[in-house]
Amino acid sequence: MSTAPPSSPAGVLTQQDIDREIAAARKAYQAEGVPRQHPARDYPPYRSSTLRHPTRALVSLRDPEAAELRGPVFGATDVTDLDADLTRQHHGEPLGERITVTGRVLDRAGRPVAGQLLEIWQANASGRYAHQRDQHRAPLDPNFTGSGRCLTAADGSYSFTTIKPGPYPWRNHDNAWRPAHIHFSLFGTAFTQRLVTQMYFPGDPLFRYDPILQSVTDSAARERLVAAYEHDLSRSEWSLGYRWDIVLDGPAATLTEEEH
Amino acid sequence: MAQQLPTPEHPLTPAQTIGPFFGYALPHPAGGDIAPVGHPDAVTVHGTVLDGAGQPVPDAVVETWQAAPDGSLDGAPGSLPRNGVDGGPRPRNGVDFTGFGRACTDAAGHWSVRTLPPPADRPYLAVCVFARGLTHHLFTRAYLTDPGPGDLLLDDLDAARRDTLIARRQPDGTHRFDIRLQGEKETVFLDFPEQ
Numbered sequence A: 001m002s003t004a005p006p007s008s009p010a011g012v013l014t015q016q017d018i019d020r021e022i023a024a025a026r027k028a029y030q031a032e033g034v035p036r037q038h039p040a041r042d043y044p045p046y047r048s049s050t051l052r053h054p055t056r057a058l059v060s061l062r063d064p065e066a067a068e069l070r071g072p073v074f075g076a077t078d079v080t081d082l083d084a085d086l087t088r089q090h091h092g093e094p095l096g097e098r099i100t101v102t103g104r105v106l107d108r109a110g111r112p113v114a115g116q117l118l119e120i121w122q123a124n125a126s127g128r129y130a131h132q133r134d135q136h137r138a139p140l141d142p143n144f145t146g147s148g149r150c151l152t153a154a155d156g157s158y159s160f161t162t163i164k165p166g167p168y169p170w171r172n173h174d175n176a177w178r179p180a181h182i183h184f185s186l187f188g189t190a191f192t193q194r195l196v197t198q199m200y201f202p203g204d205p206l207f208r209y210d211p212i213l214q215s216v217t218d219s220a221a222r223e224r225l226v227a228a229y230e231h232d233l234s235r236s237e238w239s240l241g242y243r244w245d246i247v248l249d250g251p252a253a254t255l256t257e258e259e260h
Numbered sequence B: 001m002a003q004q005l006p007t008p009e010h011p012l013t014p015a016q017t018i019g020p021f022f023g024y025a026l027p028h029p030a031g032g033d034i035a036p037v038g039h040p041d042a043v044t045v046h047g048t049v050l051d052g053a054g055q056p057v058p059d060a061v062v063e064t065w066q067a068a069p070d071g072s073l074d075g076a077p078g079s080l081p082r083n084g085v086d087g088g089p090r091p092r093n094g095v096d097f098t099g100f101g102r103a104c105t106d107a108a109g110h111w112s113v114r115t116l117p118p119p120a121d122r123p124y125l126a127v128c129v130f131a132r133g134l135t136h137h138l139f140t141r142a143y144l145t146d147p148g149p150g151d152l153l154l155d156d157l158d159a160a161r162r163d164t165l166i167a168r169r170q171p172d173g174t175h176r177f178d179i180r181l182q183g184e185k186e187t188v189f190l191d192f193p194e195q
């Protein structure tokens, strides 16, 4: 005899409630008619945003001397050779589906963002983070931590070898599940180009239910968070290949006379 | 001569929240030690990140970037150094001023960096805030000294709003800069349009 899953007590926020809010936010965005690529910081279906977004408009600063138009630089000491291969950070092989994620980091004009730090972190194949606060009852993998970094190459390219993360539950509402994703942190040539985002895997059935992905209300922009499976990037009897290019926003550093 | 900006043709990649589980990937024990070891001019800048109910935000990341005391914005590598043995963090080299710091808030929502004072013509730390619940990071500035009239940003703000960007000098000599994500004394957050 199987045990029935726990039923949600009255008054608990259901997926249907969240679905309605996601639909309402998308409708409001379309009615507004003003293109917005980034998520709104006030996005009610993602409950944690409620008390953590400013209510005043951002102050637009046009200052050609602003320190923010330059940014930190990183180098050989900020990464090690093993950082880009998350499957080789322990004695044994991690469990799961070995993948490579490859792409280029560009600015809005299509110029490569070279020599900049890219950091990633993710859950293991079972959907569990190596983090004390993740109490999802899925196994930790002693051979997988799920954190990596690299510097982008001269053409802006990067490549990670890792395992495909699993989806995981969270407590935004009853029966809330995050689609599989890898967290990305990127630096550009200016502090204004800083980006933290998440990469998703094509065809995940959880997309429509997830208020974090859906916080990007523009459907074309949302699709840009989904990597492409690319068979030519797969390696025979070894790994599956995904491509994900990243375009940084924000004013880029002004070109100096020496640069062309 | 004004530089002709290239036409943006590549649509940007949207931001997503940093989430709750960055804690084993992004923090670096020396992330906030921006000042070279033992430097006599080192200052401590610190504060609490607060939400709209005045509650501390224990899962935020505060990053700072600034000009060196001599005005340079070149920075230097080595803000988040790694060792070549197991890939774990290693201390900064103790010598170079990189201009960049990363501080994660503790259980009480508190963060701190130890740095060198920025120059008089850019007397601020550029600050970028990430947090669980924040779908897209926020920029602000922590002015360590009040530059007085003539500052492009501060001149446009009323007194109360302006006040949120000036770090408070504490009796112990540290500079306190609280970040209020929402509410009555909400911090001024910035947007940098293409110029």
Ligand SMILES: [Fe+3]
Binding pocket: A123, A178, A181, A183, B019, B021
């Ligand atoms: Fe996650």
